Amino acid sequence: MKTKDAAPDEVCTTQQAAEILGISVSSVQQLVEAGVIEAWKTKGGHRRIPRHAVLAYKSTPSPALGSRAAAGGVAPRELAADGLVSIMVIEDNPMQRALYERQIGAWDLPVRLSFCENGYQALLQIARSQPDVLLADIVMEGIDGYEVVKTILDDPKLASMQIAILSGLTAQQLDERGGVPPGVVFFAKPVNYDELRGYLRACIAQRLRVLK
Known part of the structure; x- marks a missing residue:
């Protein structure tokens, strides 16, 4: 994950992403680490996830948590x-x-x-x-x-x-x-x-x- 800045209304925290997807924060973190959902870290070391990436994952029928x-x-x-x-x-x-x-x-x-x-x-x-x-x-x-x-x-x-x-x-x-x-x-x-x-x-x- 890269470190960069973005407008706050365009990104989600892991907690916000979890609420949108209806899964746990730890599951969101696993999806990020597996590269299934795009994310980066702020200069302070906090994960930030593009809102469009969360919505894209939610609407796609086939992505899996670590699936091959x-x-x-x-x-x-x-x-x-x-x-x-x-x-x-x-x-x-x-x-x-x-x-x-x-x-x-x-x-x-x-x-x-x-x-x-x-x-x-x-x-x-x-x-x-x-x-x-x-x-x-x-x-x-x-x-x-x-x-x-x-x-x-x-x-x-x-x-x-x-x-x-x-x-x-x-x-x-x-x-x-x-x-x-x-x-x-x-x-x-x-x-x-x-x-x-x-x-x-x-x-x-x-x-x-x-x-x-």
């Missing part, structure tokens, strides 16, 4: 018969799985949750069901979450899947593994559940908008 579908020309899949957005969570810690289930379940989102204990199980289930959103831990025995994510990114048929990494690894440790892939969102553990809720709401809204 548009670039690959992949047609979006239809929702399942129950009309719910499917979310798969890869997490080997049973207590953490229970926490995710309780937290996400309390948000009253139109989603169907499934859980995998390891990367091998996840790859089998992804091949069968192709979830809309994947939340992946990284450090696991055998096939880890990073290998699962790379496998998905290499498969054009899975280009519409939204992917987020949830990990306790440091930035340096992630860089040693190749860094966070383009189009993938990263949440550091312990997870900020307000940010995760905002991310999932944005994914759901985008998914439903694409299929209108």
Whole structure:
């Protein structure tokens, strides 16, 4: 993002953009960081977003939070018969799985949750069901979450899947593994559940908008 000045009536803060789009501030920030919505920083270090860019994103049916579908020309899949957005969570810690289930379940989102204990199980289930959103831990025995994510990114048929990494690894440790892939969102553990809720709401809204 560049640093420049603009007329105040032509730009939005992240809070104003979030209100226009009906999503969380953290989701707007993720859209900006992913390059989906144009933005810059003021000399004081504050994000500013052109109002036309916010309105353009709102009116466009296909942009995704980190999605690779548009670039690959992949047609979006239809929702399942129950009309719910499917979310798969890869997490080997049973207590953490229970926490995710309780937290996400309390948000009253139109989603169907499934859980995998390891990367091998996840790859089998992804091949069968192709979830809309994947939340992946990284450090696991055998096939880890990073290998699962790379496998998905290499498969054009899975280009519409939204992917987020949830990990306790440091930035340096992630860089040693190749860094966070383009189009993938990263949440550091312990997870900020307000940010995760905002991310999932944005994914759901985008998914439903694409299929209108």
